[in-house]
Amino acid sequence: MIVDEEGLVPLRRKAGAHEIGQPIEDLSLEELALRIEILRAEIERLDQMRQSKEASRAGAEAIFKF
16 A cells, blocks of 8 residues: 555555556546546656756757757
8 A cells, every 4th residue: 555645545455546557457438538548648748848858958959058
């Protein structure tokens, strides 16, 4: 069990929580759809951060080129 702000909650049983590689055979269609939605949103968030960091790097490289 993992302690979080709500108390002792098994990570895999917490609503919406997903652990990469966890068994998914027992998930319902609704649970699978929710996990896919959550993971797509996380991918989008990661991609936005990657793009932001790429832009920052490009800006820094442009300043320091001689």
